[in-house]
Every structure is written in C-alpha cells, then in structure tokens.
Amino acid sequence: MKKLFSYAFILSSLVILLSAKSDVPSTIDRPNIIYIMADDLGYGDIGCYGQKTIKTPNLDKMAAEGTRFTDFYSGNTVCAPSRYALMTGLHMGHAYIRGNGEFPIRENEQVLPKMMKENGYTTAMFGKWGLGQSHNSGSPEKQGWDEFLGYATQGHAHRFYTNNLWTIKDGKCESYPMDSLQHSHPFITEKAFDYLKKGHEKPFFMYWAITMPHAEMYAPPATLKKYLNPDGSSIFEENKPFVQKAKGGRSYRSQDKPNANMAAMIDHMDADIGRLMTLLKELGLDKNTYVFFTSDNGPHNEGGRDMEFFDSNGPLKGFKRDLYEGGIRVPMIAWGANVPKGKTSNEPLANWDVMPTFADLIKAKSPQNIDGLSFANILSGKKIAQKHDYLYWEFHERGFDQAVRKGKWKLVKQKGNTELFDLSKDLSETTDLAAKYPKIVAEMEKIVQTSRVDSELFPLKR
Incomplete structure (x- = not known):
C-alpha cells in the first residue's frame, strides 16, 4: 500500500511540474528579433537576387540558410513614408506620412517599438530613424525606443562624415559628438554589436537601419581600397563623376569614383552581415533569434551613382521615386529561429506586414485597424494563412x-x-x-x- 501511495505521489508531482513548466514561455515563444533595413539598396544589388559584379557571399549564405522572398515590397518609393509604413502597419492610402520631409510620427500612434515594449521586449535602434527629432513627437524615446544611436533625419544621414549623431541618454534624445573624420557606418555598427554582446534579461528587438548605400557616395576607406588601382583610380569605368552644384543645389559632395564607392558600400555591408551571423552563433542567440534583411525602397540614381552600371534593379523597370517594380520591389531575407532553410516564397507582401508578423512571432495581439497581414506562417514552413486582396501605393x-x-x-x-x-x-x-x-x-x-x-x-x- 505504501508503494502504491509513493508511485501516486511521484506521478502527481510530475504532472504538477510539467503543467507548471508549460505556463512558462520557451525561448522560441519569446524570440529575439533583428530587423535590418539597408538604404536605397536595389532588388538586383545582391548576389542571391542576380547581382554579378559585386560579391555578397554573406547575404547569399543568409538566403541559403533561410527563406528568400521574391515579391516583397517597400512601403513607398522613398525613405520616410516607407519607414512609416514599417513602423505603423499602414499602407500609403491610410498613412499620415506619404512623402519625404521632416515630418514626425504623431504622439498617439501605434508603432512597432511600442508594441514590442508593451509585450516585455527591450528595444534598440541603430542607424537612420527619419521619423522625428528630439524636439517633437517623433523623438525616438517617445516612440518606444529604449536605446538609439544614429541619424534622426534623412538630410543629416546624407553625411557619412559628421560632427554629431543622436542618442538616447537618461530618457531623452541628445546630440552625440563624433569625429568628423570618422565614417559613421563602422562606428554605428560596433555600437549595435556591443548592444548584442551585453546580457539581456528580457528578449530584445533591434532595428538596424543601415545608411548605406544611400548617397552621398562615400564608402568606409578600408573597404574602398579593394576597388582602387595602385594609383588610386577606380577599378571600374567611372562615366558619371558627380560634381556638387552651386549653392542651392543638391547636398551631396563631389565624388569622382561613385562606382567604386557603390561597390565598396555594398561589400562592407555584406561583410557586416557575416560578422553579425558569426556573433549570434558565438553568443548562442542563433536558435532563438529571427533576423530579417531588406531595403527601404529601390535603388537611387543620385550623387553620381550609375544604377545601370551594376544593373541595380535587375529585371525590374524603374528605380527610386518610381511606382514601377524597380522603385518598390526590394530584397527580403528571413533567417534564424524556425525559418525554413533554402526556401523561396513568391507571396506578394509589403513592409506594412511586418508589425502583425512580429505580433504573431512573440505571441502578442496585433494592433487593430492596420493594413498589414501576418506572414508568420511562412516563417514556420507553412502556407500563408491570409492573403492580400491587393497592395496599394x-x-x-x-x-x-x-x-x-x-x-x-x-x-x-x-x-x-x-x-x-x-x-x-x-x-x-x-x-x-x-x-x-x-x-x-x-x-x-x-x-x-x-x-x-x-x-x-x-x-x-x-
């Protein structure tokens, strides 16, 4: 009788322990999320989307180890409204911000970092914000960001060499002094990697808004050397050297090697993606972290960039500021966590679908009254549950x-x-x-x- 009692006690104890454990979210139920957005990177600018001249082995490997989307679209054909669509889940028919300019997100809007914070995530942004400044409602700390280092506005982000960036300190967005002889991209990248290296008590959402390969056409010097001859000339034919216009013209500085700089910027960015993947594996974060890579819109044709030289839009027509496919169809690669390896999805999706997708990934309720639909099913190897009737810009x-x-x-x-x-x-x-x-x-x-x-x-x- 005593043995029967002991077995019953042990069995009931196991049931209690197992049921208690099931109430605790697993790491995959609370995954970390890293969203990487390049600036003006074209559909055909990386190898796994057809680029032949510039080598992107790390992004190609990311695609091979994850899922590549062939029909993914930006929110708009220029920066600010595209980033607004990403942050709010709204397409351009319902968006507040529908063009470039110094327009801040309003105080009461439901935005992606706020959603993540409300569900127990820490939030960090590195790179280009473009949706508000320290003195208005769009200031990063007011829109749900715990940490930030980068550019607040689009115009400021045209300068890779600057005497200041912006950061969140003691709950406020403040100027961060910079050495104006230091290229900002490597500096910002190291700060993003430092963020990943520090211990996280909570799951994190990191938005890495890379400022390359946007004009102006200045790559980090160490990488640019790979694309220069011993005499300092470009290894490419440079048909469109850019000379800054007189006062009142464009803000980009003169550039005599835009093709070399373009290749070097994409090369450098690709190398950083490789470093990121290695770091995540070293930190043991690769199994419970989703990583996404995309672009904010199609390739630009500014500052001396010769879009045709590298076939930056691939088979597509048009480029930045066009609503043809070349202006709005962008690369999208998903990697890590449960993402199927070596898969391709041709489902038409847009960056306003990111917010509800993240809500599904973190087991949260998606905000109401948005235009986005979740594609989380694709990320778990299933067919998409809901399909768009249409996409609008x-x-x-x-x-x-x-x-x-x-x-x-x-x-x-x-x-x-x-x-x-x-x-x-x-x-x-x-x-x-x-x-x-x-x-x-x-x-x-x-x-x-x-x-x-x-x-x-x-x-x-x-």
Missing part, C-alpha cells in the same frame, strides 16, 4: 502617382496615364495592356478610388 513628390498590385496584375497611374501590366509574363513592365483589358482596369480603378483617405499632410490638389 501612392506618391506625392512628382504630382500624384498611384499603383495597385492584385494577383498578377499591376496598375500604374502617373502623369495622366494609366497602365496595366501582367507581372506573371512581363516582370519588366514593358507591355501596357490597359486597352486590351478594360474590365481589369475598371476593377483596379475601383481599388484605387476606395483604398485611400486624404492625409492632412498630403491632401490631394484637386
């Missing part, structure tokens, strides 16, 4: 342009013209089918009309 800097993708169809409205493309057969958007398929155009036009409301910052000029 608008752009205000050259008048008013709009674009819609619905399945294989893409409608582009600009400068009074309406074009229709079948992306399944015409990825380069060379053949306008609007006249051939008026019913499809009418259906897409209805989406255009019903997918937006005016923004007080960007009202339509009717």
